[in-house]
Amino acid sequence: MSLEEESLLARARQGDLEAFERLAAAYERKVYNLAYRLTGNHDDASDVAQEALIKVYTSLGDFRGDASFSTWLYRVVSNACLDELRRRKRQRATSLDEPMATDDGGLPRQLADQGDGPEEALDRKELQTMVQRAISALDDEHRVVIVLRDIQGYSYQEIADYLGLSLGTVKSRLSRARTALQKKFSELELFGPNFVRRVQGR
């Protein structure tokens, strides 16, 4: 942590909002991406990411310096995102049958309907959406570990710290999440030698 960041943190802890916002700016994008991958759409992601950052702000007094600030922040953010997802799920319990919200509106659920097969029918953006949809269909507990690991690149130990889980639990949830995704990808016929290349748009 740079001296500037430390001094911002000191001021933020004394209630200086501007200092906090400057501090948070460095983490905003990462927090937003986590929220987006967990919720699967921009509206919810904005809300959840903001909730999480507010939680960081109101909990600054709990930061004890026994972990680095970024570790502490991601711990608060991961948990705030999970809490928010659970809260939303309870609220939505009545409207479970509504189609999943995506940014692109009514994407077909089955690629088979495309006739031409996935190679021709889907452009890069659609493929990215399909992958996101598969992630969104996982349980919260599996989704969060796979997003933290395979999209955000944290180590097992970091994930265990953030979520308050044992290493063994991280390991087994990740294994189950990957197996589940593998199944979904092959059901959707997303697998194939060119798939990764096409998702990347190369």
Place this chain on the structure above:
Amino acid sequence: MLCDRAEELLSAFLDEELPSHESLSLERHLRACPACTVRLGELREVQAILASLEEVVPPQGFSASLHERLIAAAPARVASIVPLAPRRAARWSAGRWFAAAAAAAVMTASAGSYYLQTARTLPVPPQLVAVDDTPGGMNSTGPIGPVNPGSTAPQPGDKVQPTPGTSDGLSSGGKAQSGTTQPGAQPAAGQSDAADGLQPPAPTPRDSVGIATQPGTTGSGQRPTAVASPASSQEQSPLMVYQAEYQVQTANLDEGLSRLVTLSQDLNGTFLSVGNSRLDNGTPISIYVIGVPYSRYQEARSGILAIGPTLTVSESGPRDVTAEANALRRDMDSLLSQEKQLRTQLAAATSDGESSQISVRLSEVLQQITDKQARLEQLHDQARLATFRVTLVQQ
């Protein structure tokens, strides 16, 4: 190994997060089992697909709307940083100071807890203790006299001087200690990025220390950087540790903070943590921990004393920890040669049973190496930075 078991391990194997013995037996299974090898490839593809997802950017207006919501959330925060319920008017004494610091430490760094542990056995020079039993606090007895830099060095065998109110303070300290101390938590732990600039980078991990030298068979993944030098089990120079805790009165907390920041910058030091709270009587206080290179601890000490009337709560050191470090190095040398032997035996093992037995012993030895190494690093961190815990008290 059976396929069911192998499938459970494949995912962690991809991330090199398996213990070496499991990793070795899985590799053996994979060589013999095409089905599991295919499964591994599929999981690898899942990983590649996820890694190829593009980063998204927050929509326009995200920061502005966050700002609005933060303002709305702010009052809740003000409440949350004043955890001490107002009680009877403060009685001022070293013990009271200490109690306040201890209470505040609950919400600050683990560095604080470390001092609480050491403060019990450290002398509080009697001439520095101002006692004021009248309600209304410290102002009625005038400022606490500045510390004479020569008078506070701890003497071997010194005990805490009992002073009125001290027992109260120490019991609070004790509570905070049991509640917040993490075993092994030290001021410099977890702050290595801040401290890294202060000395040349430590040598890269020794090959023999990490299982990671064999691709695909990594143990715990992140191994601490080795500080041990392969050539010698002696420290190159004496390791000296100095730690102190002060309370400084200042007319203005912000000004006090900026003087501390400037001081640590001037001395090529670093700012380790910060927190704020209030004393029983409502006086705002801020607690900072700064670290400076050991060679400059005396300058830091005089700089802090110059900020305002100062009370020394505890001071530990200069303390020579070279002998402990050398003992750790000798232990590590012997463990490293055990490791080497075990690896030779492992390579020569002829059966699964034998090699998994050796693997288990190897992981134990590696664990001990990691532990010793962590302690050695901790000593190096402490020796690198003399740390000062400074409680600024609004005058």
